Amino acid sequence: MFRIDKDGMVRSALVEARRLTALERGDMPVVNGIVVHQTGGSTAQSTFNSYRNSTIGAHFLIEKDGKIYQTASLLKRANHVGLLKSRCLERHACAPAELKRLQSTTLRKRSTMEHGKVFPDRFPSNRDSIGVELVGEYNRNPDFGKIRGADEFVYVAVTGEQNAALRWLVGELRRTLKVAAEEVYRHPQVSYKTTTEAATATW
CATH class of the missing domain: 3.40.80.10 (Peptidoglycan recognition protein-like)
Structure with a gap:
Protein backbone atom coordinates (compact mmCIF):
# COMPACT_ATOMS: atom_id res chain seq x y z
CA MET A 1 0.00 0.00 0.00
CA LEU A 84 -10.55 12.61 -27.16
CA LYS A 85 -12.69 9.98 -28.89
CA SER A 86 -16.46 10.13 -28.57
CA ARG A 87 -17.60 7.75 -25.85
CA CYS A 88 -21.08 7.33 -27.30
CA LEU A 89 -19.64 6.58 -30.76
CA GLU A 90 -17.25 3.98 -29.38
CA ARG A 91 -20.07 2.40 -27.37
CA HIS A 92 -22.62 2.67 -30.22
CA ALA A 93 -24.91 4.62 -27.90
CA CYS A 94 -25.26 8.10 -29.43
CA ALA A 95 -28.64 9.76 -29.71
CA PRO A 96 -29.57 10.20 -33.41
CA ALA A 97 -29.05 13.98 -33.43
CA GLU A 98 -25.64 13.71 -31.76
CA LEU A 99 -24.60 10.86 -34.04
CA LYS A 100 -25.35 13.05 -37.04
CA ARG A 101 -23.31 15.95 -35.62
CA LEU A 102 -20.35 13.71 -34.76
CA GLN A 103 -20.28 12.01 -38.15
CA SER A 104 -20.29 15.33 -40.01
CA THR A 105 -17.31 16.94 -38.29
CA THR A 106 -13.53 16.62 -37.93
CA LEU A 107 -11.77 14.59 -35.23
CA ARG A 108 -10.56 17.82 -33.60
CA LYS A 109 -14.10 19.20 -33.41
CA ARG A 110 -15.34 15.86 -32.06
CA SER A 111 -12.75 16.12 -29.32
CA THR A 112 -13.88 19.66 -28.50
CA MET A 113 -17.48 18.44 -28.29
CA GLU A 114 -16.44 15.65 -25.93
CA HIS A 115 -14.53 18.05 -23.67
CA GLY A 116 -17.76 20.01 -23.27
CA LYS A 117 -19.41 16.99 -21.64
CA VAL A 118 -19.41 15.98 -18.00
CA PHE A 119 -17.90 12.62 -16.98
CA PRO A 120 -19.11 9.85 -17.37
CA ASP A 121 -20.75 11.03 -20.61
CA ARG A 122 -17.21 11.30 -21.99
CA PHE A 123 -13.98 9.32 -21.54
CA PRO A 124 -11.52 10.47 -18.86
CA SER A 125 -9.38 13.24 -20.35
CA ASN A 126 -6.29 15.24 -19.46
Whole structure:
Protein backbone atom coordinates (compact mmCIF):
# COMPACT_ATOMS: atom_id res chain seq x y z
CA MET A 1 0.00 0.00 0.00
CA PHE A 2 1.09 3.58 -0.59
CA ARG A 3 0.00 7.00 0.50
CA ILE A 4 -0.17 10.28 -1.41
CA ASP A 5 1.38 13.28 0.32
CA LYS A 6 0.13 16.89 0.35
CA ASP A 7 2.03 17.60 -2.89
CA GLY A 8 0.37 14.74 -4.74
CA MET A 9 3.46 12.55 -4.66
CA VAL A 10 3.31 8.83 -3.91
CA ARG A 11 5.17 7.70 -0.80
CA SER A 12 6.33 4.13 -1.39
CA ALA A 13 9.64 2.30 -1.62
CA LEU A 14 8.46 1.02 -5.02
CA VAL A 15 8.09 4.48 -6.59
CA GLU A 16 10.97 6.89 -7.22
CA ALA A 17 10.08 10.60 -7.43
CA ARG A 18 11.33 12.30 -10.63
CA ARG A 19 8.89 15.18 -10.62
CA LEU A 20 9.09 17.48 -13.65
CA THR A 21 6.84 20.45 -12.91
CA ALA A 22 6.97 21.57 -16.57
CA LEU A 23 4.62 18.63 -17.32
CA GLU A 24 1.98 19.91 -14.89
CA ARG A 25 -0.78 21.94 -16.50
CA GLY A 26 -2.96 23.13 -13.58
CA ASP A 27 -5.00 21.63 -10.78
CA MET A 28 -6.78 18.27 -11.08
CA PRO A 29 -9.28 18.13 -8.22
CA VAL A 30 -10.79 14.78 -9.22
CA VAL A 31 -9.47 11.63 -10.90
CA ASN A 32 -11.99 9.63 -12.94
CA GLY A 33 -9.70 7.35 -14.90
CA ILE A 34 -6.26 5.97 -15.71
CA VAL A 35 -4.77 5.85 -19.22
CA VAL A 36 -1.92 3.46 -20.04
CA HIS A 37 0.59 4.47 -22.74
CA GLN A 38 3.84 3.29 -24.32
CA THR A 39 6.73 5.63 -25.10
CA GLY A 40 8.50 6.10 -28.40
CA GLY A 41 11.93 5.69 -26.80
CA SER A 42 13.67 2.54 -25.64
CA THR A 43 14.81 3.74 -22.19
CA ALA A 44 13.48 5.75 -19.27
CA GLN A 45 16.31 8.24 -19.75
CA SER A 46 15.26 8.97 -23.33
CA THR A 47 11.77 9.77 -22.01
CA PHE A 48 13.14 12.04 -19.28
CA ASN A 49 15.18 13.83 -21.95
CA SER A 50 12.10 14.38 -24.13
CA TYR A 51 10.04 15.55 -21.15
CA ARG A 52 12.52 18.35 -20.45
CA ASN A 53 11.66 19.96 -23.80
CA SER A 54 7.95 19.21 -23.91
CA THR A 55 4.63 20.02 -22.28
CA ILE A 56 3.37 16.50 -23.07
CA GLY A 57 3.93 13.73 -20.55
CA ALA A 58 2.36 11.41 -18.02
CA HIS A 59 2.26 11.09 -14.24
CA PHE A 60 4.22 7.82 -14.11
CA LEU A 61 6.87 6.04 -16.16
CA ILE A 62 7.63 2.32 -15.86
CA GLU A 63 11.05 1.15 -17.10
CA LYS A 64 11.43 -2.23 -18.87
CA ASP A 65 12.80 -3.77 -15.66
CA GLY A 66 9.65 -2.71 -13.77
CA LYS A 67 11.10 0.33 -11.96
CA ILE A 68 8.40 2.97 -11.41
CA TYR A 69 9.06 6.71 -11.57
CA GLN A 70 6.54 9.42 -10.72
CA THR A 71 7.02 12.38 -13.03
CA ALA A 72 4.05 14.61 -12.14
CA SER A 73 1.91 15.33 -9.10
CA LEU A 74 -1.42 13.49 -8.84
CA LEU A 75 -2.98 16.84 -7.95
CA LYS A 76 -2.03 18.28 -11.34
CA ARG A 77 -3.21 17.69 -14.88
CA ALA A 78 -0.79 16.38 -17.50
CA ASN A 79 -1.17 16.44 -21.28
CA HIS A 80 -1.15 12.74 -22.11
CA VAL A 81 -4.46 11.88 -23.80
CA GLY A 82 -4.55 13.99 -26.98
CA LEU A 83 -7.72 14.28 -29.05
CA LEU A 84 -10.55 12.61 -27.16
CA LYS A 85 -12.69 9.98 -28.89
CA SER A 86 -16.46 10.13 -28.57
CA ARG A 87 -17.60 7.75 -25.85
CA CYS A 88 -21.08 7.33 -27.30
CA LEU A 89 -19.64 6.58 -30.76
CA GLU A 90 -17.25 3.98 -29.38
CA ARG A 91 -20.07 2.40 -27.37
CA HIS A 92 -22.62 2.67 -30.22
CA ALA A 93 -24.91 4.62 -27.90
CA CYS A 94 -25.26 8.10 -29.43
CA ALA A 95 -28.64 9.76 -29.71
CA PRO A 96 -29.57 10.20 -33.41
CA ALA A 97 -29.05 13.98 -33.43
CA GLU A 98 -25.64 13.71 -31.76
CA LEU A 99 -24.60 10.86 -34.04
CA LYS A 100 -25.35 13.05 -37.04
CA ARG A 101 -23.31 15.95 -35.62
CA LEU A 102 -20.35 13.71 -34.76
CA GLN A 103 -20.28 12.01 -38.15
CA SER A 104 -20.29 15.33 -40.01
CA THR A 105 -17.31 16.94 -38.29
CA THR A 106 -13.53 16.62 -37.93
CA LEU A 107 -11.77 14.59 -35.23
CA ARG A 108 -10.56 17.82 -33.60
CA LYS A 109 -14.10 19.20 -33.41
CA ARG A 110 -15.34 15.86 -32.06
CA SER A 111 -12.75 16.12 -29.32
CA THR A 112 -13.88 19.66 -28.50
CA MET A 113 -17.48 18.44 -28.29
CA GLU A 114 -16.44 15.65 -25.93
CA HIS A 115 -14.53 18.05 -23.67
CA GLY A 116 -17.76 20.01 -23.27
CA LYS A 117 -19.41 16.99 -21.64
CA VAL A 118 -19.41 15.98 -18.00
CA PHE A 119 -17.90 12.62 -16.98
CA PRO A 120 -19.11 9.85 -17.37
CA ASP A 121 -20.75 11.03 -20.61
CA ARG A 122 -17.21 11.30 -21.99
CA PHE A 123 -13.98 9.32 -21.54
CA PRO A 124 -11.52 10.47 -18.86
CA SER A 125 -9.38 13.24 -20.35
CA ASN A 126 -6.29 15.24 -19.46
CA ARG A 127 -8.30 17.14 -16.88
CA ASP A 128 -9.36 14.10 -14.84
CA SER A 129 -7.10 11.12 -15.56
CA ILE A 130 -3.73 9.74 -14.50
CA GLY A 131 -1.30 8.85 -17.28
CA VAL A 132 1.04 5.87 -16.96
CA GLU A 133 3.79 5.43 -19.57
CA LEU A 134 5.51 2.10 -20.21
CA VAL A 135 8.95 2.35 -21.80
CA GLY A 136 8.55 0.63 -25.14
CA GLU A 137 9.63 1.82 -28.56
CA TYR A 138 7.86 1.09 -31.82
CA ASN A 139 9.08 -0.25 -35.16
CA ARG A 140 7.91 0.39 -38.69
CA ASN A 141 5.16 -2.02 -39.72
CA PRO A 142 6.15 -4.00 -42.86
CA ASP A 143 2.43 -4.29 -43.72
CA PHE A 144 1.91 -0.52 -43.78
CA GLY A 145 0.69 0.52 -47.23
CA LYS A 146 0.16 -3.12 -48.22
CA ILE A 147 -2.78 -4.04 -46.01
CA ARG A 148 -5.71 -1.65 -45.72
CA GLY A 149 -5.94 -0.11 -42.27
CA ALA A 150 -2.48 -1.27 -41.13
CA ASP A 151 -0.79 1.16 -38.72
CA GLU A 152 2.50 2.67 -39.82
CA PHE A 153 4.19 1.56 -36.58
CA VAL A 154 3.96 -1.43 -34.23
CA TYR A 155 4.87 -1.21 -30.55
CA VAL A 156 7.12 -3.79 -28.91
CA ALA A 157 5.60 -6.11 -26.32
CA VAL A 158 5.41 -4.93 -22.71
CA THR A 159 7.80 -6.89 -20.47
CA GLY A 160 6.64 -9.18 -17.67
CA GLU A 161 8.34 -6.90 -15.14
CA GLN A 162 6.47 -3.89 -16.51
CA ASN A 163 3.13 -5.69 -16.33
CA ALA A 164 3.78 -6.74 -12.73
CA ALA A 165 4.62 -3.14 -11.79
CA LEU A 166 1.62 -1.84 -13.74
CA ARG A 167 -0.77 -4.24 -11.96
CA TRP A 168 0.51 -3.07 -8.59
CA LEU A 169 0.41 0.63 -9.52
CA VAL A 170 -3.04 0.56 -11.11
CA GLY A 171 -4.39 -1.41 -8.15
CA GLU A 172 -3.00 1.10 -5.67
CA LEU A 173 -4.22 4.11 -7.68
CA ARG A 174 -7.68 2.63 -8.07
CA ARG A 175 -7.94 1.83 -4.37
CA THR A 176 -6.58 5.17 -3.17
CA LEU A 177 -8.36 7.41 -5.68
CA LYS A 178 -11.52 5.27 -5.98
CA VAL A 179 -11.27 4.79 -9.75
CA ALA A 180 -13.67 2.23 -11.23
CA ALA A 181 -12.11 -0.82 -12.92
CA GLU A 182 -13.87 -0.02 -16.20
CA GLU A 183 -12.28 3.46 -16.27
CA VAL A 184 -8.74 2.15 -16.88
CA TYR A 185 -7.87 2.30 -20.59
CA ARG A 186 -5.15 1.75 -23.13
CA HIS A 187 -4.36 5.03 -24.91
CA PRO A 188 -5.89 4.01 -28.29
CA GLN A 189 -9.22 3.28 -26.58
CA VAL A 190 -9.75 6.93 -25.69
CA SER A 191 -7.71 8.79 -28.33
CA TYR A 192 -6.68 8.45 -31.97
CA LYS A 193 -3.40 6.56 -31.54
CA THR A 194 -1.53 3.58 -33.00
CA THR A 195 -3.68 0.58 -32.13
CA THR A 196 -0.78 -1.53 -30.82
CA GLU A 197 0.20 1.04 -28.15
CA ALA A 198 0.02 -0.76 -24.77
CA ALA A 199 -1.81 -3.65 -26.48
CA THR A 200 0.12 -6.20 -24.39
CA ALA A 201 -0.25 -4.28 -21.10
CA THR A 202 -2.22 -6.04 -18.36
CA TRP A 203 -3.47 -4.83 -15.01
